[in-house]
Amino acid sequence: MSAELLNGTRLAKQIRSRIRRKLKKLTFTPGLAVVQVGDDPASTLYIKHKQRDCEKVHFHSEVHRLSADVSQSTLIQRIETLNARSDIHGMLVQMPLPETIDKETVIDSINPAKDADGLNPVNLGNLLINREGVTPCTPTGIIRLIELTGEAVEGKHAVCVGRSPLVGKPVGLMLLNRNATVTYCHSRTPDLAAQTRKADLLIVAIGRPEFITADMVKPGAIVVDVGINHREGRAVGDVKFEEVKEVAGFMTPVPGGVGPMTRAMLLENTLKLACS
């Protein structure tokens, strides 16, 4: 039997419609600022998508482009200017940054009340203690996709493969906060397959093309493939889609699964910050 696909493109569209409806009740326009350092083509493309998403929901958006050799203090000054602006409700700094700049210091300088990516330590700390707040976009999108299955998270064994602060770690916390039993796996985990086979909920965010194969998946599991890898001119996930879909109960496609949900959650976070 083939897995039911969790369609992130469709869900993201529904979320944007909901945001547009909510916006009609507001007396102001939510504003999102994106700061880009350098001109990495992939970053430029991601930012263009974010701007297009903002247009779709009638948010104000602006991009602040700084040269690749900008100093850390100039970058932080720009963030502080945005922190002080009342028409900017959310902001993010597009990653990666040049090696000369300390990413953590930059994220620290974003006002937590304007942190659209939910990656400031204050917001990650709120997640840790299960306090209401803005949560990182990709993990939040993953939770929404899991909710589409109609299955309860509580009591499930969730296995997160990958422990980055961007995806793996926060998604594990979000599942734990919803009473799943969570196992984290990473590059030093011995016998990874023995862990993944125990997963009712398998979240894979490692950046290794088609790494998870059918024999690593429990029959009927919910499999969320976060990976975006480029192989022979097309995007492939971290999960071997064609064979795993014959074993899993539910599965996200790549593309069209987690990616569009990450972008939709950025809009939701911006609206949340604008209304708080």
Ligand code: NDP
């Ligand atoms: P990172 O490189 O920051 O983290 C990768 C994680 O995977 C690390 O924890 C690493 O372990 C672990 N890992 C690497 N190789 C293995 C292995 N062989 N076995 C087990 N664990 C392994 O990546 P990100 O979390 O930022 O991204 C992961 C993937 O998700 C990428 O493909 C990225 O493009 C994609 N992504 C997609 C998004 C979307 O919207 N769809 C958003 C963000 C990311 P260790 O900690 O030990 O090094």
